Amino acid sequence: MLFLSLYLLWVLLCGRVTAEILLWGLPAAGLVFLFAVRALDYPWRRDLQLLRSLPRAFRYLLFLLKEVLVCSLRVLRLIWSPGAPESGLAEFDPRIRTEAGRVILADSITLTPGTITAEAEPGRFLVHCLEKCSAESLSEGSLAVRVRKMEENRS
Numbered sequence: 001m002l003f004l005s006l007y008l009l010w011v012l013l014c015g016r017v018t019a020e021i022l023l024w025g026l027p028a029a030g031l032v033f034l035f036a037v038r039a040l041d042y043p044w045r046r047d048l049q050l051l052r053s054l055p056r057a058f059r060y061l062l063f064l065l066k067e068v069l070v071c072s073l074r075v076l077r078l079i080w081s082p083g084a085p086e087s088g089l090a091e092f093d094p095r096i097r098t099e100a101g102r103v104i105l106a107d108s109i110t111l112t113p114g115t116i117t118a119e120a121e122p123g124r125f126l127v128h129c130l131e132k133c134s135a136e137s138l139s140e141g142s143l144a145v146r147v148r149k150m151e152e153n154r155s
Contacts (some may be wrong), residue, residue, distance in 0.1 A: 002033055002036060002042060002044075002047055003029055003030065003033045003047070006028075006029035006032050006033060007025050007026065007029040009029075010025040010028055010029055011025055056150055057150075060104075060146055060147075060150060063142075063146060064108055064111065064112075064143075067108075067112050067142070067143065068111060068112050068113065071112040071113045071114050071115070072113045074113075074114060074131075075113040075114045075130065078114070078130060078131065085130050085131050086131065086132050087128065087129060087130045087131065087132075088128075088129060088132055089118070089126060089127070089128055089129075090126070090127050090128075090129055091124065091125070091126050091127075092124075092125055092127075093123050093124060093125070094125055094144040094147070094148075095144070095148060096144070096147055096148060096151065097151055098151055101147050101148070101150070101151045102120050102122070103120070104147055104150075105120070105125070105143060105144060105147045106120035106125070108143050108147070109125075109127055109143060112143075114129060114130040114131065115127055115128065115129050115130070116128045
C-alpha cells in the first residue's frame with residue numbers, strides 16, 4: 001500500500017497525467033519504497049496482507065451497501081404504515097474476537113437504517129432497533145456472520 005500511495009502522490013504532485021509522468025513514477029516510487037524498507041525498516045509484508053484482504057473487504061462493502069438499501073426500504077415502509085412500530089433494545093453476543101471486527105460490526109449496524117449500536121463491548125452488543133423482529137435477528141444476522149468469516153479468513 002505504501003508503494004501505491006507513493007505512486008499516487010507522484011502523479012498528484014506532477015499536476016498532470018501523461019504517459020511520461022506515469023512511467024517515471026514507477027521507478028521513483030519504487031526507489032522511495034526500497035529506501036523505506038531498508039533504511040526505515042518498513043514492514044512490507046503487511047502491505048501484502050492488506051492487498052490480499054482487499055477483495056474480501058470489497059465484497060463486504062458491496063454486501064453492506066445492499067443491506068443499507070434493503071433496510072432503507074424497510075424503514076420507508078414503517079414510516080408510511082399507520083401506527084408506531086414496536087421498537088426496543090437488543091442485547092446479544094456477536095462472537096467477534098478482534099477489536100477491529102467489533103468496530104466494523106458496530107459501524108455496520110449503525111449505518112443500516114433502523115438500528116443504532118448503543119454499546120459494543122467484548123462479548124456484548126446493545127443495539128436499538130425500530131422493529132422487534134430486527135432485534136431478534138441481530139445475533140445470527142448476516143452482518144455478524146460476515147464479520148466472523150472475515151476474522152476466520154484473516155487468521
